[in-house]
Amino acid sequence: MPTVKEILNTMEYGPAPEADSPVREWLEHHRDGFRHYIGGAFVQSSEGGTFRVMNPARDEPLANVAEGTARDIDAAVSAATSAFPAWSTLPGHARARYLYAIARHIQKRERFLSVLETLDNGKPIRETRDIDIPLVARHFYHHAGWAELIETDIPEHGPVGVCGQIIPWNFPLLMLAWKIAPALAAGNTVVLKPAEYTPLTALAFAEICSEVGLPPGVVNIVTGDGATGAALVAHAGVSKIAFTGSTEVGRIIRKATAGSGKKLSLELGGKSPFIVFEDADLDGAVEGVVDAIFFNQGQVCCAGSRLLIQEGISDRFLDKLRRRMATLRVGDPLDKSIDMGAIVDPAQLARIESLVQQGVTEGGTLWQSDCELPACGSFYPPSVFVNAEPASTIAEVEIFGPVAVAMTFRTPEEAVQLANNTRFGLAASIWSENIDLALDTASQIKAGVLWINSTNLFDAAAGFGGYRESGFGREGGREGLLEYLVPTIEKSLLPAAPRTVAKLDASPHGGLKTAKLPEIDRTAKLYIGGKQARPDGGHSWTVTAPDGTALGEAGIGNRKDIRNAMETAVKAKGWSGQAGHNRAQVLYFMAENLSARAGEFADRLRSSGHSGEAAANEVEATIRRIFYYAAWADKFDGRVHATRSRHLTIGLHEPFGVIGLVCPDEAPLLGMISLILPAIAMGNRVVVVPSPVQPLSATDFYQVLDTSDVPGGVVSIVTGARAELSKTLADHDEVDALWYSAPRSEWAAVELASAGNLKPVWTLEGDRTDWHATTTGQGPRFLRHATQLKTIWVPYGE
Ligand code: NAI
Numbered sequence: 001m002p003t004v005k006e007i008l009n010t011m012e013y014g015p016a017p018e019a020d021s022p023v024r025e026w027l028e029h030h031r032d033g034f035r036h037y038i039g040g041a042f043v044q045s046s047e048g049g050t051f052r053v054m055n056p057a058r059d060e061p062l063a064n065v066a067e068g069t070a071r072d073i074d075a076a077v078s079a080a081t082s083a084f085p086a087w088s089t090l091p092g093h094a095r096a097r098y099l100y101a102i103a104r105h106i107q108k109r110e111r112f113l114s115v116l117e118t119l120d121n122g123k124p125i126r127e128t129r130d131i132d133i134p135l136v137a138r139h140f141y142h143h144a145g146w147a148e149l150i151e152t153d154i155p156e157h158g159p160v161g162v163c164g165q166i167i168p169w170n171f172p173l174l175m176l177a178w179k180i181a182p183a184l185a186a187g188n189t190v191v192l193k194p195a196e197y198t199p200l201t202a203l204a205f206a207e208i209c210s211e212v213g214l215p216p217g218v219v220n221i222v223t224g225d226g227a228t229g230a231a232l233v234a235h236a237g238v239s240k241i242a243f244t245g246s247t248e249v250g251r252i253i254r255k256a257t258a259g260s261g262k263k264l265s266l267e268l269g270g271k272s273p274f275i276v277f278e279d280a281d282l283d284g285a286v287e288g289v290v291d292a293i294f295f296n297q298g299q300v301c302c303a304g305s306r307l308l309i310q311e312g313i314s315d316r317f318l319d320k321l322r323r324r325m326a327t328l329r330v331g332d333p334l335d336k337s338i339d340m341g342a343i344v345d346p347a348q349l350a351r352i353e354s355l356v357q358q359g360v361t362e363g364g365t366l367w368q369s370d371c372e373l374p375a376c377g378s379f380y381p382p383s384v385f386v387n388a389e390p391a392s393t394i395a396e397v398e399i400f401g402p403v404a405v406a407m408t409f410r411t412p413e414e415a416v417q418l419a420n421n422t423r424f425g426l427a428a429s430i431w432s433e434n435i436d437l438a439l440d441t442a443s444q445i446k447a448g449v450l451w452i453n454s455t456n457l458f459d460a461a462a463g464f465g466g467y468r469e470s471g472f473g474r475e476g477g478r479e480g481l482l483e484y485l486v487p488t489i490e491k492s493l494l495p496a497a498p499r500t501v502a503k504l505d506a507s508p509h510g511g512l513k514t515a516k517l518p519e520i521d522r523t524a525k526l527y528i529g530g531k532q533a534r535p536d537g538g539h540s541w542t543v544t545a546p547d548g549t550a551l552g553e554a555g556i557g558n559r560k561d562i563r564n565a566m567e568t569a570v571k572a573k574g575w576s577g578q579a580g581h582n583r584a585q586v587l588y589f590m591a592e593n594l595s596a597r598a599g600e601f602a603d604r605l606r607s608s609g610h611s612g613e614a615a616a617n618e619v620e621a622t623i624r625r626i627f628y629y630a631a632w633a634d635k636f637d638g639r640v641h642a643t644r645s646r647h648l649t650i651g652l653h654e655p656f657g658v659i660g661l662v663c664p665d666e667a668p669l670l671g672m673i674s675l676i677l678p679a680i681a682m683g684n685r686v687v688v689v690p691s692p693v694q695p696l697s698a699t700d701f702y703q704v705l706d707t708s709d710v711p712g713g714v715v716s717i718v719t720g721a722r723a724e725l726s727k728t729l730a731d732h733d734e735v736d737a738l739w740y741s742a743p744r745s746e747w748a749a750v751e752l753a754s755a756g757n758l759k760p761v762w763t764l765e766g767d768r769t770d771w772h773a774t775t776t777g778q779g780p781r782f783l784r785h786a787t788q789l790k791t792i793w794v795p796y797g798e
Helices: 004-010 021-029 070-089 092-106 111-123 124-151 172-185 201-212 226-232 246-258 282-298 313-326 346-361 412-419 435-444 477-480 559-571 579-597 598-607 612-632 668-681 695-705 722-731 744-753 780-785
Strands: 036-038 041-043 050-055 060-066 157-159 162-166 188-195 219-221 242-246 261-265 272-276 302-308 365-368 383-386 401-409 427-431 449-451 484-487 526-528 531-533 542-543 548-556 639-641 649-654 660-661 685-689 715-717 737-741 761-764 787-795
Touching: 021 111, 036 070, 036 201, 050 111, 060 201, 060 715, 060 737, 060 744, 070 157, 070 162, 070 188, 092 111, 092 172, 092 201, 111 124, 111 172, 111 201, 111 531, 124 172, 124 477, 124 685, 162 172, 162 226, 172 188, 172 201, 172 313, 172 477, 188 226, 201 219, 201 412, 226 246, 226 484, 242 246, 242 412, 246 261, 272 282, 272 412, 282 302, 282 313, 282 401, 282 427, 302 313, 302 412, 302 427, 313 401, 346 365, 346 401, 401 412, 401 685, 412 435, 427 435, 435 449, 435 787, 526 559, 526 695, 548 695, 559 660, 559 685, 559 715, 559 722, 579 598, 579 612, 579 668, 579 695, 598 612, 598 668, 598 695, 660 668, 668 685, 668 695, 668 737, 668 780, 722 737, 722 744, 737 744, 744 761, 780 787
Parallel strands: 162 188, 162 242, 188 219, 242 261, 272 302, 272 427, 302 401, 383 401, 427 449, 449 787, 660 685, 660 737, 685 715, 737 761
Antiparallel strands: 036 041, 036 219, 050 060, 157 484, 365 383, 526 531, 526 715, 542 548, 639 649, 649 787
16 A cells, blocks of 8 residues: 555646636626726716737636726816715714625625636636635725725824826736725725736726725726826826836836926835845745745735855755745646746736846856646746846846745845845745844834744734835835825915025125125034035135025035035934934933024024014924934834734834934025924934025034034035025935925926836925924924834744
């Protein structure tokens, strides 16, 4: 009688296909073509255009779908706009009931949706059935909960308005859920455009919306390609754009929305490191690689595509990996025992093939499993490049296929350096049995999601999203919900006040001839790296009081000065690593030193037009504001999320790094401090452009900084022409975020320039913010903009 081991060694898999007849019947029912879902009805494209949707595993057409035009988008935005007043004012409990009903209907149709997703996308039924669709239901349940709780748990916030949502093809229904569930919970209405390769589950979802009686226009789905997406981005009736897809298109959308005032969140590409230390459980880590890069055929934005292996175990690890790869089965995705299905489209397959070819041409050593591939359809074998050069194309570019790129490191420092050697920052996976080493590494990696001894874990309760060119904004959890909310205070700011725009005369001492000289002349300087520095161009301008009296001079900084300031800010990273308590002490000291000079600062404000009382009030309010943020320095805590059992899923607030701050003209001292303090309290270093109207309070502030133990480079101040200096900050690749307090007419230029490294830009309408009011001039919203969320998943148990 054969032993069990012999049976296991010889056993062949028989086909175990999931039945697809209910889905085939549904497709047959729609043989005449699928239509857009607008205002609760299924409607044809305004120009009657359609496009074909294919099953990539069999190269067979599945359906014809309406091609969305700008007119269709317009109709959908109108429907969403009409639905908004009633939907946004429904009690949260009523919205919770709708979301709950959607979750239940998805659960009832789980099998149907799994098969449909597999047919449309090519991903294995094992994944759609066990991961995608259950997570879709989970998102609607979780956000039904948020709809119930928002009014009490996140008070004083309201919905943004009509949201335009554009999603990719790699997790079609899951991405829809990530976008629609929080938007609806928060009281927004939406127009969603699915990816052109995979629109079918979104249309099945539209049927669910009708079934549950969702009010017409709350959800609208317009199918089409990039041009349809671009029309949605451009539509003036849309208040927020949420996009997931390639970094290239993310950049186009950043530019297209520049200056529009639309809220924006971008979830873009990645080249995430998968780090294996020599003390890792190697068999566990090999399974991790399978989940990291062969899950969904590697078409995952956070795929662990760069394997960083500690040198001593590299050969052994790669050997184990190759053996495991040889057992992976690639084939009919409807077969329940298949590991890898089809690539979404022949165009994506060609892209993978071409990048792999380039890797080989550049000298990479490729190992591919010799598994049997189906005769037709878009399939690609599991692949790994060994000993890749960190600077090679395949180590830098997102391949978006089942291709891992392996390289080695010697020390933990080198692992961190290699991990961060990318323009992306979406995720990272760290494998070590030493929890200290794993968490220390996690703290140093610039990425939004860190998995310890695990990979590709997602949950509705945990924020997901990137650092750097992987985008900004989060999906899931409280942070994800906040992307669909606006603080009510921002909607009710003061009406615009008239402003004086300063014209700088770049000639040395220009303007002084006609003005009365101040009693003591002062040499205008900038403040860079903890020292006063002459402006590079050697020019200054005369700052005058409203009555024309010359008050003094301010240096005219230029690009070079900003670059110098940035250099010192980048070097001052020790500030970001300090404990909040230590930072608080420095801030309190700053308040103390300002208090000692309160009279001088009040005089300065008086001379620039404030009444005596207003000047004293502004100085006093500034001292209080410093205290306020010193208090927050050690209190803006993260959270531990309730995701799944035996996991600590920790959400940490991390500083961005270097933030550019462009200050308001109003409240020249208080306005500037209201930007500097939250940023540095959270551990950022800042390069500040003070108001060109009244910059002298800023230059006086150098003295306070000098005497307050603020390390050099933490705060640099460059006075000068706002437009030029802001653009330089927006352009600069090492500025990680930008706060821009200026009239809306000036936003477009900086938002356009920010598309280079896709830094988040927070535009504040300076002249509509009452900086004195504690409701508008300070608060956690400033702290939120000063931090980015890092989610660390730590499993526990044997
Ligand atoms: P893509 O970024 O072009 O498409 C994503 C979505 O954006 C689709 O719905 C598309 O119709 C829409 N879109 C395209 N151009 C647009 C525009 N100008 N304005 C508004 N919407 C627009 O991604 P694509 O071409 O499907 O894939 C190309 C590469 O992008 C992949 O090989 C992969 O590297 C990356 N990618 C990354 C994803 C991620 O989750 N990070 C998802 C999909 C693709």
